[in-house]
Amino acid sequence: MTKSLLVDPAVVRARGAIRFSEIPLNTYQLDLGTEMARYGPQGLVDVLHDMIVVRQFESMLNSIKTTGAWQGVPYNHAGPAHLSIGQEAAVVGQALELGPRDLVFGSHRSHGEILAKCFSAARQLPTADVAQVMQSFLGGETLALAERIGYQSDQDLSANFILFGTLAEIFARKAGFNRGMGGSMHAFFAPFGAMPNNAIVGGSAPIAQGAALYKRINQEPGVVVANIGDASLGCGPVWEAICFSAMDQFRQLWPESAGGNPPILFNIFNNFYGMGGQTDGETMGYDVLARVGAGVNPEAMHAERVDGFNPLAVANAVRRKKELLESGQGPVLLDVITYRVSGHSPSDASSYRSKEEVELWQEADSIRAFGDLLVGNGVITPSAIDDIQAAVVDRLARVLALAADDQACPRVDAPFIESVMYSNQHVESFAVDRRAELSQPLTDNARLKAIATKTRRATDEHGQAVSKVKAYQLRDGLFEAMAHRFSIDPTMAAWGEDNRDWGGAFAVYRGLTELLPYNRLFNSPISEAAIVGAGVGYALSGGRAVVELMYCDFLGRAGDEILNQAAKWQAMSAGLLKLPLVIRVSVGNKYGAQHSQDWSAIVAHIPGLKVYYPTTPTDAKGMLNLALAGTDPVVFLESQMLYDIGEQFERGGVPTGYYETPEGEPALRREGSDITIVTLGPTLYRALAAADRLKSDYGVSAEVIDLRFLAPLNLDPIIASVRKTGRLLLATDAVERGCFLQTVATTVQQACFDVLDAPAVVLGSRNHITPAPELEALFFPQASTIVDAIDQRILPLPGHRPGSDQSEEELLRRQRLGV
């Protein structure tokens, strides 16, 4: 989708063959002299120490999980503990070469990654910086407890802090790294670069890719590592993230100053099993995992297989790959072979592998082998290793005693959980010290100039309808809001399918291509999971992202990223992370069953998301302004029926300046006294037509209220209206069964029971597929069906001849049939 790239038939039709570059396997050669020179004897001892810490920490968890105690400290841990005993060399070797600003995103099996990364970062940072981090974190709450464990040096204290913060998080303590809101599978500590760990297999891949995108777009140093498992290569979103990160445009079309491809390392901790399914020979077909790099780009993702039982081999590979990533030549794929000696979880009977196999890997134990190497070369004595071991156990026993103490370490309460579901902040710019990069001055933008000439109302001063080309349309409101925020917040970036050049499938972004450089507006692959996942990673890294789903029906393709990632991370981080992400979702029609669905109920059902659905140009602008100044994930629904609608309600037309719609407040579109009609989305306009007919034909005065917001939502105005009218009908284009207005109806009915003259009636689309456009009137609620439903279920209208059956019998008949 760019005119600068020629698709030349002479080239693409030419005969030839692809030559794949070689993918090295375990090529590391140990030269201890070199490694000693690089890390020093203490550096190597530190590696051994960290491996022992990880092993002991997880052995402790295993004992607590299976026996209810460790070192005489009893504790009943109700939550999960997915252990990685056997994989210590891989995580410690990786952390050895990562700096504090390099980020790792992990999996449900990431205790080792958190500890290794934090120990490594704490060692690299100046003591004062570490102290500053610890003092400021959670207002010093975690540190105050870490101090009670006993310490003699700064290193002791930071070790206490890291171990206690992690364990307290696993035990769901308020002083845990995420106040217990993440737990074992989601714990993280961002100040040391240990980023959110993800309990959805492969879930970290698109998010880490988004974090790498953030680093690239905002010119921040450091690389990003997605620590995922071998089995996650079977997950679509992982492939999507890989393809996204490998796009040619980063080097071919983006400004050279942007720095090339996002610095993302897809680091596969390849322990050969996904729970019990064996990726090597059973559930995958790649033979050697590193091979898959060859399918992605000409560099084969610089893929390598690395011996993850040797920490120095891993460190060596990470160092070399980091250089490639920093110079924009990513992405990189590492196949770090390792082995999980422990079960997937305590219920693992190891029915899928032989005892002999486990014993072979136990014989190759990385901690013993690395200890022997150091002893054999006189770096450390066996008794000194014993001392390390004893000291680690001693410290952990004290950490455990404190973390197990219900008095000293309370848990959060329900109001706290409520308080972290949204961050509810207003942020003009996430980088106030930077100028927002534009390709042209805002005032020169052709689209903005054209909009300025339009009539900002749907009718002129004589009440005549303004033609669509002359009227300010809903899509113009969206454009004004986007352009405004792009000009203020330099971190804001937008991507999606056909966003650039085409200007979005519905011309909302027409004119943005001229305004913005590639690194602020670009086309993504057709990868909804990666589109939204990148937005999540980008936002939680500190930037504002706007992503687009061309049709609401494609939301299923990004199901995990919206429902499990965007919705969860603010709360699972206990409010430490913000998620300024706007997911623009276009709701279609005319294109049949897979392009015409309003899935607002699905997103409104998931706690943690905000859901907006504007219906007028004024609201489109005001609500997008609101979303783009907020710090929460917003699913922003837009109806394709309304992109070209003009402003019918604001007397003064769409305001020209900046304004925000008050969040959660429904809009009164027409006053009335006999019945309240609540609408969501474009049904508003059919409800208004129904109100006209009710008035003219039956003398019934309808009050029409446009919900606009699904979450959060203030129902007070609706309740006040129903108290006045005593009657309520709700209409939506979403299918009737389980639609969001059922929730509204139930709630309002409870609050208004005593004043109701009839039960609340919800009129949705029929519970079947969206038929061809010629038949859509059978599907979506129409003005006529609204009047019929009122006549048959609320207020019989003298003389009314219904055109449809809206009776209770019909309702129940349909339910019986499931339609």
Add this chain to the structure above:
Amino acid sequence: MAEVLVMPQLGNTVESCLITAWRVEVGQPVDPSTVLCEIETDKSAMEVPAGLSGLLLARLAEVGDEVPVKAPLAVIGQPGDDISAWTGAEPPAAVAPTDSEPAAVALPEPIAVAVPEPVPVAVPEALPPPAPAVGSSLPFAPAVGMGQTGPKAASPRARELAAVYGIAIDSLTGSGPRGRVIERDVLAAAAGQGSAAASSLVTPDPAPEPVAPEPLVDDSAPAEPSGPTGTTRAVQTQSQPEAGRPDSGSGIGGRVRLADLIGQTARSQAEPDQPSAPPAPAAPPPPDQPLPPEPVPTSGAISATHPALAGPIDDPSFPGPVDQTVLRGIRQLVAGRMLASLSNHAQLTFDSSAPATNLLNLRARLKRSDPVLGMNGVTIGDLVAYAAVQTARQHAGLNATLADGVLSRYAEVHLGLAVDTPRGLLVPTVRFASRLGLRQFSSQTKDLAAKAQSGSVSPDLLSGATFTVTNLGAFGIESFTPILNSPQVAILGVNAIRPQPTIRPDGGLAVEQRIGFSLTVDHAVVDGADAARFLADLVALVADIDIAVLD
């Protein structure tokens, strides 16, 4: 020092594990990887490694035990370690220790193993009408539940307004869906009574500003919000405001709930002299007004539920002390088998009785007989059971078992004897009872009963019977319905011997001692006539028991 190994928690939802095998004997050395035992959870089978080095000093649970997770499983240590702390005290906290469930015994060879022939379909006399097929759709009955029957349907808003105007809802014709009385009907009625109130909902004319309705009549009490059912009743007694309408409802926001009205009715009933609760005379309804369709319940039972009535029935310590026991052991087993029996057999009981004169006489003579004969201890029960054995041998259809669709009929009778023991009901088996003479039979039954009482009966003898006798005669039971000792297809209940009026051959009335029998059979394989023939033969044998024992 010895260390205790606990049952590992192998999964978040695992609460206990079943030990399926021990791999190490006490006294044998173990190292951390030695597999100590094999266990099963609800999800999987796995092995428990010792985790420690040393000697296995004690196993704290046995194969078949269900051990809670984190409960002690074994003690590992060195020779001479003191392990009394684990072994001296309570045995392992095994969950529901399965008591000596009898091992399967080889059943005696059946003479005939046959899939029962198709039983003639004997339609019971009183066959219930065919039940509707589960899941079939009920014909839609729009009149039901749609507001056309039962109390007059009226919207809460209409009721509220009617209360304000003092209009009886039942006097109105509803213009809402399905005849529901809605706001406009009340407004129209109010207008008809001369109210100034009108609404655009009544006439489609240009709507005047809604006028706040003014109370028409003397009912100036502020309107309480009320739930639909509650208000229906309140409105029905509108003319008796004090009695029919509580001062304030107990619902949220003072909403009048059904309970308030019932309670108030009860109060009125309980205090009939209250002047504020005048009976019918006050303001009779207009002649065209239908009677209230659902009179307010006045039964004492409802009155008694009213909290205002004090007494033991309101004792907050209800229900008093309760002793709760989780079913375990024999009781658990019996419970399961009884229910299984009832659900697996078509049980039908036949009652009959036999003249007991000869029985009583024979018993008296035996009791007095020379001890050398060894017959002094033969009881009425022995004699009856002996007769039952003889009868069963002649009726192979009832000396049979039915399992997995296979009917096994036996040439020999192995008699199950129901014994009431301190541990619960046990049914030991007199094997080859049909080969025993009366003396042997009597002595064996005594021996078995004693062992059952003391708990020393061999588990092998707790199954394998082909026919069972259960005797409640000593308790004066006149008739009961014994439950089959599955898989057997018949069980004989023996009842009390009672004097009964009878007609002498000369036509005069006399009193005769008779013993009752209650025979339960599995109607799936035993027809009524077969059971009747069995009883007839048994009755004949018992009637002439002194001759029968000579066999």
